[in-house]
Amino acid sequence: MALIDDRHIDDAPFRMSEATPGDYIALLKPRVMSLVVFTAVVGLVAAPGSMNPLLAIIAILAIAIGAGASGALNMWYDADIDKIMSRTASRPVPAGRVTPGEALGFGLVLSVLSVMTLGVLVNWLSASLLAFTIFFYAVIYTMWLKRWTPQNIVIGGAAGSFPPMIGWAAATGNISLESVILFLIIFLWTPPHFWALALFKAGDYERAGIPMMPNVAGHASTRRQIFAYALLLAPVGVAPWLLGYTTLFYGVVSLALGLGFVWYSWKVLKMPDQDKAMAPAKSLFGFSLIYLFVIFAAYLGDRLIAHLTGLGA
Amino acid sequence: MDKLEMVDLTEKQKKTRRWRSIAIGLALAGLVVVFYVATLAKFGPAVLNRPF
Numbered sequence A: 001m002a003l004i005d006d007r008h009i010d011d012a013p014f015r016m017s018e019a020t021p022g023d024y025i026a027l028l029k030p031r032v033m034s035l036v037v038f039t040a041v042v043g044l045v046a047a048p049g050s051m052n053p054l055l056a057i058i059a060i061l062a063i064a065i066g067a068g069a070s071g072a073l074n075m076w077y078d079a080d081i082d083k084i085m086s087r088t089a090s091r092p093v094p095a096g097r098v099t100p101g102e103a104l105g106f107g108l109v110l111s112v113l114s115v116m117t118l119g120v121l122v123n124w125l126s127a128s129l130l131a132f133t134i135f136f137y138a139v140i141y142t143m144w145l146k147r148w149t150p151q152n153i154v155i156g157g158a159a160g161s162f163p164p165m166i167g168w169a170a171a172t173g174n175i176s177l178e179s180v181i182l183f184l185i186i187f188l189w190t191p192p193h194f195w196a197l198a199l200f201k202a203g204d205y206e207r208a209g210i211p212m213m214p215n216v217a218g219h220a221s222t223r224r225q226i227f228a229y230a231l232l233l234a235p236v237g238v239a240p241w242l243l244g245y246t247t248l249f250y251g252v253v254s255l256a257l258g259l260g261f262v263w264y265s266w267k268v269l270k271m272p273d274q275d276k277a278m279a280p281a282k283s284l285f286g287f288s289l290i291y292l293f294v295i296f297a298a299y300l301g302d303r304l305i306a307h308l309t310g311l312g313a
Numbered sequence B: 001m002d003k004l005e006m007v008d009l010t011e012k013q014k015k016t017r018r019w020r021s022i023a024i025g026l027a028l029a030g031l032v033v034v035f036y037v038a039t040l041a042k043f044g045p046a047v048l049n050r051p052f
Helices: A021-027 A030-046 A053-077 A100-121 A124-145 A152-161 A163-172 A177-200 A202-208 A219-242 A248-269 A279-309 B011-048
Strands: none
Touching: A021 A053, A021 A100, A021 B011, A030 A053, A030 A152, A030 A163, A030 A177, A030 A279, A053 A100, A053 A124, A053 A163, A053 B011, A100 A124, A100 B011, A124 A152, A124 A163, A152 A163, A152 A177, A163 A177, A177 A202, A177 A219, A177 A248, A177 A279, A219 A248, A219 A279, A248 A279
């Protein structure tokens, strides 16, 4: 019997993988994941009622893996533009350490695993929100909005805003005004955060053909929009205190942070067109990271103290 | 019979494959622990309460 097969082992684009576990961890975007975990923990812990701590840890783990899965799907689809930008050129897929197919398979398997784990072991509302978040980030943002409109990160920012709501839904089985406000804080924070980065990385985005706001509408318009979003973000950040379900401690911290955000955004607004160093934009980008971390930490601390002393809602 | 044509892995490929195998093993072991713990957490002492 003859074996008829023209293929030779050296002919096809056959290659043995040299990817390390570290490359697969990089596909999960660990830095983004750490932010997702932090905000999801805040949503889960701040929610009223009590949750089995083991199930709470599993819920956070599933949310983290789900966020990582959407990161892997993003890197699979965006490998072509990641290769062009200096910030992303060394990622595992554009650098050739992981094939696009491997990244796609990895992302899909982890997506299904994380959603099913959350649904079966915690509740299906939080699992549905996680599934929607993965879909929104991978399909709506990555495949559609990112390359099509300068409003990409405004609408796409919703994906990064869901984790505290998922944490809240995992603990309570519902969505409430408190969790919607946590969503809004991240949602309104995202555009000025990314546009501050896009101002001083405009060349990178332009080379990759991504329609970020500074490339499409110009620097002056971007600076005005950053300031407008800062004016919206500051009161929403204070809203949990204004609505009466946090203490004065949170009110003072969130007010100071909000004023700081408006002040840094004002400096960006007043930045001259010919400013190449863009120090105000870099300062705003740095402060925006501090803002989000501290406001959520203050909210968490406030709610924990309220739980422990029985003063909270 | 001709000798079967095999792929000769480089040292780097062997090393990374070994690391990947260990990582997959650890991930699967972690998954077993997660579902074991979750079963106990969800059912509590009732997990032992079964007819013989």
